[in-house]
Amino acid sequence: MTRATAGAVSGELEALGLITVDSRPAGGGRGRPSHRLAVDPAGPVVIAAQIHADGLSVTLAGLGGQLVQPVHLPLPAATDPARMLRAVAEAGAELARSSARRCLGAALALPNPVTEPDGTALAALHFAWPSGTPVADLFAEQLRRADLGPRARAPFPSAVANDANLAALAEHRHGAGRGARHLLLVTSGHRGVGGALVIDGRLHTGSAGLALEVGHLTVDPQGRPCQCGNRGCLNSETDPDALFAAAGLTPDPDRPLLGQARALARSAAEDPRAREAVERVVDRLGLGLAGMVNILNPDRIVLSGLHLDLLAAAPERLAAVVADRCLWGRSGRVPIVPAEVTHAGLVGAAELAWEPYLDDPQAVAG
Ligand SMILES: [Zn+2]
Structure with a gap:
């Protein structure tokens, strides 16, 4: 855009309180110096939240994936939907009330498929x-009942989406997926496997929000039973339970399962039993990824959760299994890289909550 247009746009964003414009631009270089723009550190925030198997996480988030203060809470004793969502809304409202920054909306990441557009x-x-x-x-409804304080925008928009989808959005904008045009993310958290696809910067969620449910790809017809009733799904062959089963070990039921499984995968360098288990699970994961590569033709694959540690433990083996099943063209050489974003579910939820304002910054003033 021209210098005049850039000036008009940055002036508008500054007037909305979203960015700061350095009044004394840096010199040096040829031509007229440029003003330096930054996200306003006192600018508005959104509430970003995540419900996962080990608890609730809630934070405020500014523009650009900047999380303010993640708070982690245990799951409420009663886990029915209304009570869980009330706990999330109240924790978010408390953060909004105690902040001097305006709060513009909220979004929540859930560990299950969420339909579009109705949000079930x-x-x-x-x-x-x-x-x-x-x-x-x-x-x-729970956000309407909560006391969001005097600085909350009215009306107060909110949204809910699947956590793997939101993690993919976070990696694409702020992490290992930057610059990819067809980004495939595959992850294993507590139980099961999630997948997501970002095409040209937008999530591909299918006709009803249910695309990329990759967990039920069959990778071993004689494998372990899956909750869907079949055997040998990616879910039941490459999640934390599957790694423990492959090692002939039982996880401690009183500690978070994912953390234990990640430690087991990392011990593969010195422990032959862990090594064998990792290789078995990596082979299954490679079969699943190869199937996805052949269908989706991504230009990058980001692995997170336990799959990140499996990749770190056996990168050549995983790449070889995938390449072996993708015999044509560049699909056989798709880069498989580890996720980079800390709290990717929360960062993705923040992106979702910011979406209306990224599409139309003037809505901030509403
Ligand atoms: Zn299944």
Whole structure:
């Protein structure tokens, strides 16, 4: 854009309180010096939240994936949808009240598929929520009941989405997926496997929000039973439980499962039993990734959760299994890289909550 247009746009964003413009631009170089722009550190925030198997995480987030203060809470004793979402809304409202910054909206990451556009939860097996629970409506209702303080925008928009989708958005904008045009993310958290695809900067969520449910790809017809009723799904062959089973070990039920599984994968360098288990699970993961590569033709694959540690433990083996099954063209050489964003679910939720204002900055003034 021309210098005049850039000046008009930056002036508008500054007037909305979103950015700061350095009044004494840096010199040096040829031509007229440029003004330096930055996200306003006192600018507005959104509430970003995540429900996962080990608890709730809530934070405020400014523009550009800048998390302010992540708070981690244990799961409430009662895990029915209304009570869980009330706990999230109240924790977020408390952060909003105690901040001097305006709060513009909220978004929540959930560990289960969320339909679009109606925002219902399907197969929410972690907490035994009924399939079809209207999570987007329930979250909006709990936010309306919560005391968001005098600096909250009215009306106060909110949104809910699947955590793997939001992690992919976070990696694409702020992490290992920057610059990729067709980014595939595959992750294993507590139980099961999630996937997501970002095409040209936008999530591909399918006709009803349910695309990329990659967990039920068959990678071993004689494998371990999956909760879907089949055997040998990617879910049941490459998640933390699968790694423990492959090693012939039982995880400690009183400690977070993912952390234990990641430690087991990292011990593969010195422990032959862990090494064998990692290789077995990596082979299954490679078969699943190869199937996805052949269908989706991504230009980058980001692995997170336990899959990040499996990649670190056996990078050549994983790449070889994938390449072996993708015999044509560049798909056989797709880079497989570790995720980089800390709290990717929260960063992705922040992106989702910011979405209306990224599309139309003037809405900040509303
Ligand atoms: Zn399955």
